[in-house]
Amino acid sequence: MRIQRLDLIAFGPFTDESLEFSQQGPGLQIVYGPNEAGKSSSLRAITDLLFGIHARSKEDFVHPYAKLKLGARILDSKGKPFDFVRLKKNKNSLQSPDESESYPDDALDRFLGNVNRDLFVSMFGIDHERLRAGGEEIVQGKGDIGELLFSAGAGLTNLRTLQGELVEQSDRLLKPPPGRSGEIAEQIKTYGVYRAELRDLQVSVDTWKSLTAARDACETRKANLDEAIKKVRTQQNRLQRLGDAIPLIGRWRALSDELKYLGDAPILTGDFAERSQKRLQDLRVDEQRHSAASQKLKELKAELAGLSVTEELLCRADEIKQLVESLGAHRKALRDQPRLIQTVEFNEHEIIEILKKLGREPDVSKLDQLRVPKMQQERIQKLGNQQEFILSQPKVHQKECERLRREHARVEKKIAETTVPPELDRLRHAVRDAMSKGDLEEQLEALLDEIAELEQQAATCLTQLPFWDGPLSEIARMEVPFPATVDQYQDRFKDQESAIRQLEKEIAKTEREYEQLEIDLQSLEATHRIPTLEELEQTRSLREAGFELIIQAWREGKATEEEIEAYIKQRESAEDLETAYRSYVDEADQIADQLRAGAEQVANKQKLIAERMRSERQLASLHDQLEKAREVRRDCEEEWNLVWEPLNIAPGTPAEMKEWLRARQEIAALVGHLEAKQRDADRVQNQIDTHREKLANLLTEIDSQSISRAATLEELISAANDSLDENERRISQLAQWREELGKLETGLEEAESELAQAEQDRDEWLANWSKAVKVIGLGGDAQADEANSLLSDLSSIFEKYQEDKKGDSMALVCTPTLAKVHM
The missing domain is CATH 1.10.287 (Helix Hairpins)
Structure with a gap:
């Protein structure tokens, strides 16, 4: 059998301690420590573990007698492990580690063989007293028999060599060189330090349970807070997305309003103005043609109504048709001759008037000098159609540039007037730090309530503690004797x-x-x-x-x-x-x-x-x-x-002082718990003061407002959140204005570029216009209506001139045609 682990769950001075002996293979493992550390208790624990906790065990000075408990993992000769615990019971004291199953009392026989408690104690359980007694027997015997017997009983060899080494070590420990305190004194001093640390770190079972419950409550609260933080962060992300969309929504609403104002207006192409002018001209020409055709149709209908045709005439339809055609032409010529002559005269008169109006020489013979090629006419008309648009574009773009500049100046002014303090990130981090610790003031209030309750409880216990009338603060720092020392005196008394x-x-x-x-x-x-x-x-x-x-x-x-x-x-x-x-x-x-x-x-x-x-x-x-x-x-x-x-205690009997130590331990545990709570309260108060001072200073720097030093942390956090919200709104507004400013700058650049292009187009158009209208005798400042009117007049002159030439020719052919008809 080999012990792999010894669990000192509740035994002697130990609580939930374990000794690991996990070295692989055979070997020697040493457990060492200062006096009163529990070495003898550990040795007795092994015996009680294997053979049952002794009925008169003295290891109940920390844990109640009925609560003593040991555990272990042991290996058999094949290395198979066996885990169990030993309880203080008369029956079924061997159980599984989780105490869900009871093992028979002989479950360890296969590990122990025929070894009983007495043989185990004599062979393997030698303690300090037995070792000292054997040593005294050897010294008194001064022979080899006692040494051999003691060596055999204790399992030791080379006892004299070991004695020499022990004497040498004892001299080194107890007889230090001059000027030195010796290892024992140094170890005692170190032991005192560790003992003080151990006393500060020790807590009672009730305290441990309360701390465990508090830890579980904190973990539950932390989980709830994490879930709440997750929800808040989700809401924050949603609000952040909404905040990011606010500028776009504002822009969308503005564009929607503009679009609503425009109504159902169609979207025009870039050459709409040019095509519109052309269509208007075509419309006027078609209207004139329609009017002439309608008049002609009316005359033909009237003439047709006055005709009377015989049968004979119908038989000679072809001839009549031929004659009609000739007669018609002749008659028309006869009818038109006066009108044509009158028209010629009228046209000549109008031509002369038009020439006079145009400031030209009223000489019809020089009329061909005024003829303008059709391509040139079309070019003048095209340029005239562009005049209003080309000349208005620089003004339009100029007005747009001025509007954009005014908007730019307005937005720049708003940006300049809107200031965002640089300490905003520091304030945000300060608020986050303050809120990350939870509700510190609520924690402090809870701690102060616990401290008051613990102080009252400790004071009540202190009044019931005999032999001591000192303050509560010293009760936990007292260098009290160990329970084992009290037990020794109790045995001696x-x-x-x-x-x-x-x-x-x-x-x-x-x-x-x-x-x-x-x-x-x-x-x-x-x-x-x-x-x-x-x-x-x-x-x-x-x-x-x-x-x-x-x-x-x-x-x-x-x-x-x-x-x-x-x-x-x-x-x-x-x-x-x-x-x-x-x-x-x-x-x-x-x-x-x-x-x-x-x-x-x-x-x-x-x-x-x-x-x-x-x-x-x-x-x-x-x-x-x-x-x-x-x-x-x-x-x-x-x-x-x-x-x-x-x-400074006049002690009672050891039994009374043992009870006093137990009561004092409970009070010391209360004091330790109280001091821990006080330290927690001081820590929380320091955190509150630190966060309050930091938040107050930052709020004073950011908002230039006087913050009351009596303001609570919650009030400061609320004020800081309000300041952050206000500044976040400013930042959002500032970002929106900067975005708008960037768009205005871009629009202004585009407008200035379009203005420059419009001015360039205007200059080019003016040059082309001056060159085009120079042919018809107009200057570059002539209007398109003026040029069109001039072209119309010239066209009218040449139309009338053509009618005059046609009338003259018709009058000349009139007589031969009439003679042919009479024949």
Whole structure:
């Protein structure tokens, strides 16, 4: 079996921690850390994982006893993994990782084989205490047997080498070179820093759950906001497209109005004027022809009505026809002769009048000089038809140029009057930044409500916390002892209290035995008092002292009066040295006789006295032991008080302080949560202040308006949006005007180009016109009507001239034709 991963879900100081042992193949993996880091708890976790969480487990100082939970992934000899969790239960403690399925209690037997808990602990679960105990046995044994036994039990080899290395490392750690603090001191300092960081980072389960719930709520809110932003962006894109279409719509409406004003007017081609003039001339010619034909038809109808035809005449129709033709011609000639003569005369008169009107010499014989070729006439007519159009075009284009210039100046003025602040992008980015964080003021209000609630809750908990009257701010920063330390003192106090109670029980028992011995002695002496050997020895000693004084006084005279007086005073009834001496001799003999007479009673009494002395010694020893135990208890209490002295706490019992640590941990968690909320509130307040100041400054720069410093962020965002909308409208209007200005500039360029072309066409036409009308004697400033009238007059002159020539010829042939008819 090989452990691939150990999950410390809820065990000892751990919460949702995992140790990975994923190295492929066999090898050694070391788990190390400072004191109180949880190494021993991890080792015990492996044992409890494989064989069940111990019924009296001490790993419940963070998590409730019933909530202890471990998990792991282990591999069998074939490398097949098995994932499971171990719960604190009497039955069905092995379950699947999601706790949806229970495994049988013997599910791990195929991995463990015949190894039970005790064998596993002795072979693989050696901890610090067992290691230390084995080391002490080796040191005490000073031989190879203890080393071999300990090595075999612990699975170690080369123990002496390891001992040497440990001593060397211990010297390096505990005996640093001069001027250095040593690795332990440095590690302790680092440990303190990490411990402070760990304390700041630790949160309770309730806090973690509340934070998780808050995170889920934020994620839900973020999803809703993302959806809302998506909809707003869709609407924004729609409005943007509508905004882009506004200039085109305005242009379309203007063109539609112009088109509506024009009504159903047809679209004219470029040569419409020329073709129109030509059609008008053709119309006038056709009208004249129609009028002449109508008159002729009327005359023929009248003449036809007056005819009367006979049969004979009809038989000679051909001849008559021939004669008629001849007669008709003759008659017509006779009829027309006067008219023709009159017409000739009239025409000549009109020709002369026309020539006079034209300022020409009234000489009909020179009429051919005025003849204008037909092509020249057509050219003059063509140029005359173009005159009005050609001469009006420069004026039309000039007026269009002036109109476009006025429009250009008007639009330029509007553009100049419309200013868009350059800080608009900065304001837009500032609004976007302020709105991207959500409703900060609402968040701040929610945080302040949470802070007030947490402060009230923490204050309530603090008033219920005994042994501490300091401020709430220090409760989370206190360097409190570890729960394991409290457990150690609790065990020590428990052991010491048990030892003291045991000694007190033994003392009470010994005192009762001593009192019983006293009662037995008193009873024995009350029956017949028997002196003791001590009394006999004491009396003999006094007897011998008196004898010595007598000998000294008799032989040597060295005995002083003070010594003799002191000896006599020990016997109140004696008056002198002799009397005192004799009394002690008698008393010693009497005691000896009494002892001999009551030997059995003496033996009993001696036995009772010996037992009493033993009891006295035992009581003295027990009292010494009790005093030492109480001294140890007092030392332990002093140590216990020293543990809490840096916190200025007069501690209660370890059980009370354990409960105090739990309550303090809850308060510290509240304080940590409170401080986190306060930091969040400060962060949000800073964001609000930053955005408010930025927006206020930008609005002041853009709109030159005084912004109240008391304005809320929401009000500033609303004002900024209003300013952005107004400036966006200006930008849109400015873009529209610039587009219109560009079109006006383009139109002006085209109009000026067309004006130049019209002037060029006019100059060319004037040159051609002057050249064309010069033939008929007109100047270049002559009007087309004038030229057409002149051409019409000339045409009339030549028509009348032709009629005159025709009339003369008709008069000449009139007589021969008449003679032929009469024949």
